[in-house]
Amino acid sequence: MDLTSLFFTDYSTSRARFREAASRPGWSLQSHPIDAVGPDGRPLTIDVAIRGPDIGPALLITGGLHGVEGAFGSAVQLALMRRWEESPALAPPMRCAMVHGLNPYGFAWGRRFDENNVDPNRNFLLEGQAFAGSPPGYAALDPLLNPARAPRSREPFLLRALWNVARHGMPALKQSIAAGQYDYPRGLFFGGSGPCEISRVLERRFGEWIAGSDEVIHFDFHTGLGRWATVKLLLDHEPTPAVRAELTDWFGERTFEVGHAEGVSYTMRGGFGEWCSARAGARQYLYLCAEFGTYGPIHVVSALRIENMAHHYGVSGTREWQRAKALLQETFCPASPRWRTRTVSRSVEMVQTTISKLKARSG
Secondary structure, three states: OOHHHHOOOOHHHHHHHHHHHOOOOOOEEEEEEEEEEOOOOOEEEEEEEEEOOOOOEEEEEEEOOOHHHHHHHHHHHHHHHHHHHHOHHHOOOOEEEEEEOOOHHHHHHOOOOOOOOOOHHHOOOOOOOOOOOOOOOHHHHHHHHOOOOOOOOOOOHHHHHHHHHHHHOHHHHHHHHHOOEOOOOOOOOEOOOOOOHHHHHHHHHHHHHHOOOOEEEEEEEEEEEEEEOOEEEEEOOOOOHHHHHHHHHHHOOOOEEEOOOOOOOOOOOOOHHHHHHHHOOOOEEEEEEEEEEOOOHHHHHHHHHHHHHHHHHOOOOOHHHHHHHHHHHHHHOOOOHHHHHHHHHHHHHHHHHHHHHHHHHHO
């Protein structure tokens, strides 16, 4: 199978291919509209394909929470569905739910954020947590991160970013920028002023997807952090010794970490994984954010910054606007055939390993 052929960077084509694959026998298909439309004026939906029984262990496979990353998440889902169709013995005997394009607005419009500039992965606050506040240092960085103007052909961001890294260190800077802020609605990593529409859809439907399963392993596919084409499984909390031993056996000792600024990631507020674990109740719930590396952190923030400026202050269709969109797409879904092949292959391998281990465990 040519894995590069499974990448569709436009939302409409990606959605159509996913729904076509989910129309095969054994799958049931759901479609949950959001109150926004795509560039073609058509409605946007979160689509879900489900197969298998309502009891026992379950696999939940999600992608596209950060819109523009949806092309990669969709490619992984299509690769798995095709493999299982071609080799039924490899298909999961347990429940499997695939959620396509969690942030359909961001996917369709080439953004990481939703229609209100909300970063969905900062919006899943738990009961009692306030949609207010910013990390220490964000206010001082706001003029650099979020200038109120359209992007220019030459931006002074790189030198100023390097100066800040030298002054504060990369871990502290990552934590200040990306942990999630609730005070700058047009700024990067804005967590919203209340639950966004994606959160509300998930609040209504999440329980259906995991149904009566007593154990859930959730792969949530992301890109942008870490070394080129390599994966780190980010955990939302410190695993028990038993879970740590199991993850080491399944994927290798160095493949996972609890999110913190000294590693690939950082500690954040309003994360999807913590919310899912809380909603799972008494179930055993293992959330694995499968983060595949693309470009360096300064490049990633620069691409986010330029696209955000173009979105809020630029003119649609201009050269600088198109450049900003293309840069963001390349940053989070590189066109390199080698990157695409390696990342999807590794994703399929991890999911198949999980299926094999669950089958062996159940006897």
